[in-house]
Amino acid sequence: MKFGEKLKLFFSGKSAESDELFDDLCDLLIEGDFGVSQSFKTAEMLKNHFKKENKDNVLPKLAEILEDELLKVKQNDDPAAQEKLTVILLLGVNGVGKTTTAAKLANLYNVKYGKKTILAAADTFRAAAIDQLKIHGNKLDMRVVAHKQGGDPAAVVYDALDAAQSGGGSVVIADTAGRMHTKSALVEELKKINRVVEAKVEKANYIKYLVLDATTGRNALAQAEIFNSAVSLDGVVLTKYDSTAKGGIVFSLASELQLPTVYICTGEKYNDIEVFNQHEFVKEFTGIA
Ligand SMILES: Nc1nc2c(ncn2[C@@H]2O[C@H](COP(=O)(O)OP(=O)(O)OP(=O)(O)O)[C@@H](O)[C@H]2O)c(=O)[nH]1
Numbered sequence: 583m584k585f586g587e588k589l590k591l592f593f594s595g596k597s598a599e600s601d602e603l604f605d606d607l608c609d610l611l612i613e614g615d616f617g618v619s620q621s622f623k624t625a626e627m628l629k630n631h632f633k634k635e636n637k638d639n640v641l642p643k644l645a646e647i648l649e650d651e652l653l654k655v656k657q658n659d660d661p662a663a664q665e666k667l668t669v670i671l672l673l674g675v676n677g678v679g680k681t682t683t684a685a686k687l688a689n690l691y692n693v694k695y696g697k698k699t700i701l702a703a704a705d706t707f708r709a710a711a712i713d714q715l716k717i718h719g720n721k722l723d724m725r726v727v728a729h730k731q732g733g734d735p736a737a738v739v740y741d742a743l744d745a746a747q748s749g750g751g752s753v754v755i756a757d758t759a760g761r762m763h764t765k766s767a768l769v770e771e772l773k774k775i776n777r778v779v780e781a782k783v784e785k786a787n788y789i790k791y792l793v794l795d796a797t798t799g800r801n802a803l804a805q806a807e808i809f810n811s812a813v814s815l816d817g818v819v820l821t822k823y824d825s826t827a828k829g830g831i832v833f834s835l836a837s838e839l840q841l842p843t844v845y846i847c848t849g850e851k852y853n854d855i856e857v858f859n860q861h862e863f864v865k866e867f868t869g870i871a
C-alpha cells in the first residue's frame with residue numbers, strides 16, 4: 583500500500599480530539615521514513631494547531647505543515663536557466679543510481695532545455711563504470727569524456743570542461759565513484775576536482791548533488807549528513823522512488839539539513855526523472871492527490 587493511502591486511512595473518520603491520535607501519527611510518520619525528531623515536531627505542530635481550531639480536516643492541515651517545511655529551504659536557481667557553463671557533480675555511495683542519473687540529467691538538459699551536454703566519466707575506479715557511461719552516451723548521442731580506469735577523476739573533469747569551453751557544450755555532468763568514503767578521503771578527492779572546476783567555472787554554476795536511494799529510508803539521512811559536512815551540497819536527487827511507498831526522508835533532509843530535493847527518479851528509463859515539486863510531492867505523500 584502506498585504511504586499516502588495509509589495516511590489517508592489512518593485519518594479517515596477521525597477528528598483531532600485525542601492526544602493518542604498524534605502519538606500514533608508520530609509512529610506512522612517514522613514508518614514513512616521520517617526522522618524521529620522530525621516526526622515528533624510535525625505531530626506537535628499539528629496538535630498545537632488543533633488546540634485552537636475546529637478538530638476536522640486534519641490531513642489537509644498536515645499537508646500544509648509539510649509543504650511549508652519544504653518551502654522553507656532555499657531553492658537554488660534553476661541551473662537549466664543559466665547561460666554560463668555549468669558543472670553538475672553527482673555524488674553518493676555505491677549503487678544509488680549516480681550513473682543512471684547522470685544519463686537522465688544529460689538527456690533532460692539536452693532534449694528539454696536545449697543545452698549541449700557533455701558527460702564526464704569521473705568514476706575512474708572501475709572500468710565497467712566508464713563503459714556504462716559510454717553506452718549511455720552512445721544511446722543519447724552525447725559526448726562522453728573518459729580516461730582509463732585508475733586515472734585521476736579531476737583530470738577527466740578538466741578535459742570535459744576544456745571540451746565544453748572550446749564550443750562542445752554548456753553543461754558538464756560528472757559521474758563519480760561510489761566508494762564508501764571516509765570523510766577525509768572524500769574531502770581529499772573532491773578538493774582536487776573543486777580546484778579544477780573553480781578555476782574555470784563561476785561558483786554559482788558549480789553544483790553538487792547527492793544521489794540518494796529512496797529505498798534505503800532513514801539511512802539516507804545519515805549519508806546526506808556525511809556528504810554535506812564534507813562537501814557542502816546544493817541538493818539531492820532522490821532515486822528509486824518507484825520502488826518504495828515512502829519518501830519521508832525528503833522532509834528530514836529539508837528540516838534537519840536544509841537540503842532541497844531537486845529531482846526525483848521513478849524508474850530506469852531516461853525519462854523517469856522529474857524536477858521535484860513540493861506541492862505535488864506532499865499531495866502524493868499524504869494521499870490527498
Ligand atoms: N527502479 C529504479 N532503478 C533505478 C533508478 N535509478 C537507478 N536505478 C538502477 O539502480 C542500479 C544502480 O544504478 P547505477 O546508476 O549504476 O548506480 P551508481 O550509483 O552509479 O552505482 P556505482 O557506480 O556502482 O556506485 C541500476 O540497475 C539502475 O538501473 C530508479 O530511479 N528506479
Ligand SMILES: [Mg+2]
Pocket residue numbers: 680681682705711757758760
Ligand atoms: Mg556508477
